[in-house]
Amino acid sequence: MCNYLTVSSSKQENVLKEYLNYKFQQPYQQAFYYTSLLIKHRMWQRNEFLEVLPHIEADNLMKFVPQITLRTFFECYVSGNMTSKEAEFLVQDIEESFFKGHVAPSKPLFPSQHLEERIIRLDSRTNHYYPVEGLSEKDENSALLHYIQLEQDDSKMNVQLELFVLSAKQAAFHQLRSVEQLGYIVVLMTRQTWML
Numbered sequence: 154m155c156n157y158l159t160v161s162s163s164k165q166e167n168v169l170k171e172y173l174n175y176k177f178q179q180p181y182q183q184a185f186y187y188t189s190l191l192i193k194h195r196m197w198q199r200n201e202f203l204e205v206l207p208h209i210e211a212d213n214l215m216k217f218v219p220q221i222t223l224r225t226f227f228e229c230y231v232s233g234n235m236t237s238k239e240a241e242f243l244v245q246d247i248e249e250s251f252f253k254g255h256v257a258p259s260k261p262l263f264p265s266q267h268l269e270e271r272i273i274r275l276d277s278r279t280n281h282y283y284p285v286e287g288l289s290e291k292d293e294n295s296a297l298l299h300y301i302q303l304e305q306d307d308s309k310m311n312v313q314l315e316l317f318v319l320s321a322k323q324a325a326f327h328q329l330r331s332v333e334q335l336g337y338i339v340v341l342m343t344r345q346t347w348m349l
Contacts, residue, residue: 161228164169165206165209168202168206169203169206169207170241171205172199172202172203172206174197174250175288176288177288177289177292178287178288178294179294179338180294180295180296181296181298181338181340182299183287183288183296184296184298185298186199187283187285187298188298188300191273191281191283192272192273192275192300192302193272193273193319194272194273195268198293203212222251222259223260224259224261224262224263224266225251225259225260225261225262226261226262226266226267227247227248227251229243229244230246231243231244274302275302279346301314305345311333314343316345318341318342321341322342324341326339326341
Protein backbone atom coordinates (compact mmCIF):
# COMPACT_ATOMS: atom_id res chain seq x y z
CA MET A 154 0.00 0.00 0.00
CA CYS A 155 2.82 2.42 0.85
CA ASN A 156 4.44 1.85 -2.54
CA TYR A 157 1.12 2.55 -4.31
CA LEU A 158 0.65 5.77 -2.32
CA THR A 159 4.13 6.96 -3.27
CA VAL A 160 3.59 6.19 -6.96
CA SER A 161 0.13 7.78 -6.87
CA SER A 162 1.33 11.01 -5.24
CA SER A 163 4.25 11.31 -7.68
CA LYS A 164 1.85 10.79 -10.63
CA GLN A 165 -0.46 13.39 -9.16
CA GLU A 166 2.46 15.81 -8.84
CA ASN A 167 3.43 15.22 -12.49
CA VAL A 168 -0.12 15.80 -13.71
CA LEU A 169 -0.39 18.96 -11.60
CA LYS A 170 2.90 20.28 -13.06
CA GLU A 171 1.67 19.51 -16.57
CA TYR A 172 -1.49 21.56 -16.04
CA LEU A 173 0.39 24.41 -14.34
CA ASN A 174 2.99 24.51 -17.14
CA TYR A 175 0.30 24.77 -19.78
CA LYS A 176 0.71 28.53 -19.86
CA PHE A 177 4.25 28.07 -21.19
CA GLN A 178 3.10 26.12 -24.25
CA GLN A 179 3.38 27.72 -27.67
CA PRO A 180 0.50 30.10 -28.47
CA TYR A 181 -0.62 27.94 -31.41
CA GLN A 182 -1.02 24.96 -29.04
CA GLN A 183 -3.13 27.13 -26.75
CA ALA A 184 -5.19 28.24 -29.76
CA PHE A 185 -5.97 24.58 -30.60
CA TYR A 186 -7.02 24.00 -26.98
CA TYR A 187 -9.35 27.03 -26.95
CA THR A 188 -10.87 25.97 -30.28
CA SER A 189 -11.65 22.56 -28.75
CA LEU A 190 -13.27 24.29 -25.78
CA LEU A 191 -15.45 26.34 -28.07
CA ILE A 192 -16.66 23.59 -30.39
CA LYS A 193 -16.84 20.51 -28.18
CA HIS A 194 -20.20 19.78 -26.63
CA ARG A 195 -18.69 18.91 -23.25
CA MET A 196 -15.08 19.22 -22.16
CA TRP A 197 -13.29 19.73 -18.86
CA GLN A 198 -11.24 22.91 -18.77
CA ARG A 199 -7.70 22.95 -17.43
CA ASN A 200 -8.61 25.26 -14.56
CA GLU A 201 -11.32 22.79 -13.48
CA PHE A 202 -8.70 20.02 -13.29
CA LEU A 203 -6.42 22.34 -11.31
CA GLU A 204 -9.20 23.06 -8.85
CA VAL A 205 -9.99 19.38 -8.22
CA LEU A 206 -6.59 17.69 -8.47
CA PRO A 207 -5.01 18.90 -5.17
CA HIS A 208 -7.94 17.46 -3.21
CA ILE A 209 -7.60 13.92 -4.57
CA GLU A 210 -5.77 11.56 -2.24
CA ALA A 211 -4.46 8.08 -2.99
CA ASP A 212 -6.99 6.48 -0.64
CA ASN A 213 -9.77 8.22 -2.63
CA LEU A 214 -8.54 6.38 -5.69
CA MET A 215 -8.27 3.07 -3.82
CA LYS A 216 -11.91 3.38 -2.76
CA PHE A 217 -12.95 4.41 -6.26
CA VAL A 218 -11.25 1.54 -8.13
CA PRO A 219 -13.98 -1.06 -7.40
CA GLN A 220 -16.67 1.43 -8.43
CA ILE A 221 -15.07 2.17 -11.80
CA THR A 222 -16.17 -1.12 -13.33
CA LEU A 223 -19.65 -1.43 -11.76
CA ARG A 224 -21.15 -0.25 -15.04
CA THR A 225 -19.10 -0.50 -18.20
CA PHE A 226 -19.38 0.43 -21.83
CA PHE A 227 -17.02 -1.49 -24.06
CA GLU A 228 -16.37 -0.67 -27.71
CA CYS A 229 -13.57 -2.25 -29.67
CA TYR A 230 -11.83 -1.60 -32.95
CA VAL A 231 -9.19 -4.11 -34.00
CA SER A 232 -6.82 -3.47 -36.85
CA GLY A 233 -3.49 -4.79 -37.92
CA ASN A 234 -2.01 -8.22 -38.04
CA MET A 235 -4.96 -10.19 -36.62
CA THR A 236 -7.53 -12.44 -38.26
CA SER A 237 -11.23 -11.78 -37.79
CA LYS A 238 -11.50 -14.95 -35.62
CA GLU A 239 -8.64 -13.73 -33.39
CA ALA A 240 -10.30 -10.34 -33.11
CA GLU A 241 -13.63 -11.92 -32.12
CA PHE A 242 -11.86 -14.07 -29.52
CA LEU A 243 -10.09 -11.01 -28.12
CA VAL A 244 -13.38 -9.12 -27.80
CA GLN A 245 -15.10 -12.12 -26.15
CA ASP A 246 -12.20 -12.48 -23.72
CA ILE A 247 -12.41 -8.81 -22.70
CA GLU A 248 -16.21 -8.93 -22.39
CA GLU A 249 -16.02 -12.04 -20.21
CA SER A 250 -13.42 -10.34 -17.99
CA PHE A 251 -15.72 -7.39 -17.46
CA PHE A 252 -19.16 -8.93 -17.46
CA LYS A 253 -18.56 -12.45 -16.12
CA GLY A 254 -15.41 -11.88 -14.08
CA HIS A 255 -14.78 -13.25 -10.62
CA VAL A 256 -14.47 -9.84 -8.97
CA ALA A 257 -17.69 -7.80 -9.04
CA PRO A 258 -18.83 -8.36 -12.63
CA SER A 259 -19.82 -5.24 -14.53
CA LYS A 260 -23.24 -4.38 -15.84
CA PRO A 261 -23.82 -2.47 -19.07
CA LEU A 262 -24.29 1.28 -18.84
CA PHE A 263 -27.79 2.69 -18.85
CA PRO A 264 -28.55 4.41 -22.17
CA SER A 265 -28.56 7.81 -20.42
CA GLN A 266 -25.00 7.19 -19.16
CA HIS A 267 -23.39 6.98 -22.60
CA LEU A 268 -21.10 9.92 -23.20
CA GLU A 269 -21.92 12.30 -25.99
CA GLU A 270 -18.79 12.97 -27.98
CA ARG A 271 -19.91 15.59 -30.41
CA ILE A 272 -19.07 19.08 -31.45
CA ILE A 273 -21.27 22.12 -31.86
CA ARG A 274 -22.49 22.98 -35.34
CA LEU A 275 -21.54 26.53 -36.22
CA ASP A 276 -24.21 28.42 -38.14
CA SER A 277 -23.54 28.92 -41.83
CA ARG A 278 -21.94 32.24 -42.85
CA THR A 279 -21.37 33.43 -39.30
CA ASN A 280 -18.16 34.71 -37.76
CA HIS A 281 -17.08 34.13 -34.20
CA TYR A 282 -14.19 35.96 -32.60
CA TYR A 283 -12.69 34.66 -29.37
CA PRO A 284 -9.69 36.73 -28.26
CA VAL A 285 -7.63 35.36 -25.37
CA GLU A 286 -4.61 36.98 -23.77
CA GLY A 287 -1.46 34.92 -23.73
CA LEU A 288 -1.05 33.01 -20.51
CA SER A 289 2.64 33.80 -20.18
CA GLU A 290 3.50 37.49 -19.85
CA LYS A 291 7.08 36.82 -20.98
CA ASP A 292 6.01 35.23 -24.28
CA GLU A 293 5.79 37.89 -26.98
CA ASN A 294 4.51 35.44 -29.58
CA SER A 295 0.91 35.16 -30.60
CA ALA A 296 -1.27 32.87 -32.67
CA LEU A 297 -4.20 33.14 -35.01
CA LEU A 298 -6.35 30.11 -35.66
CA HIS A 299 -8.89 30.39 -38.46
CA TYR A 300 -11.39 27.52 -38.18
CA ILE A 301 -13.75 26.64 -41.04
CA GLN A 302 -16.37 23.97 -40.39
CA LEU A 303 -17.74 21.87 -43.25
CA GLU A 304 -20.36 19.17 -43.34
CA GLN A 305 -18.61 15.83 -43.09
CA ASP A 306 -20.95 14.18 -45.60
CA ASP A 307 -20.47 16.87 -48.26
CA SER A 308 -17.85 15.07 -50.36
CA LYS A 309 -17.52 17.79 -52.99
CA MET A 310 -16.88 20.51 -50.39
CA ASN A 311 -14.39 18.32 -48.52
CA VAL A 312 -12.44 17.54 -51.71
CA GLN A 313 -12.38 21.25 -52.55
CA LEU A 314 -11.05 22.01 -49.08
CA GLU A 315 -8.31 19.37 -49.41
CA LEU A 316 -7.31 20.81 -52.80
CA PHE A 317 -7.28 24.34 -51.37
CA VAL A 318 -5.05 23.29 -48.48
CA LEU A 319 -2.73 21.38 -50.79
CA SER A 320 -2.37 24.30 -53.20
CA ALA A 321 -2.23 27.10 -50.58
CA LYS A 322 0.06 25.47 -48.00
CA GLN A 323 3.37 26.45 -49.63
CA ALA A 324 2.17 29.94 -50.59
CA ALA A 325 0.89 30.66 -47.07
CA PHE A 326 4.13 29.46 -45.52
CA HIS A 327 6.22 31.57 -47.92
CA GLN A 328 4.13 34.72 -47.43
CA LEU A 329 3.78 34.56 -43.64
CA ARG A 330 7.15 33.10 -42.76
CA SER A 331 9.54 34.38 -45.42
CA VAL A 332 8.04 37.63 -46.73
CA GLU A 333 6.22 39.03 -43.69
CA GLN A 334 8.36 37.11 -41.16
CA LEU A 335 5.39 36.79 -38.82
CA GLY A 336 6.39 33.62 -37.10
CA TYR A 337 8.39 30.50 -36.95
CA ILE A 338 5.41 28.15 -37.10
CA VAL A 339 2.98 28.44 -40.00
CA VAL A 340 0.45 25.65 -40.44
CA LEU A 341 -2.32 25.24 -42.96
CA MET A 342 -4.12 21.94 -42.41
CA THR A 343 -7.42 20.11 -42.28
CA ARG A 344 -8.71 18.37 -39.21
CA GLN A 345 -11.38 15.69 -39.03
CA THR A 346 -13.82 16.17 -36.17
CA TRP A 347 -16.62 13.62 -35.88
CA MET A 348 -20.13 13.76 -34.46
CA LEU A 349 -21.24 17.22 -35.62
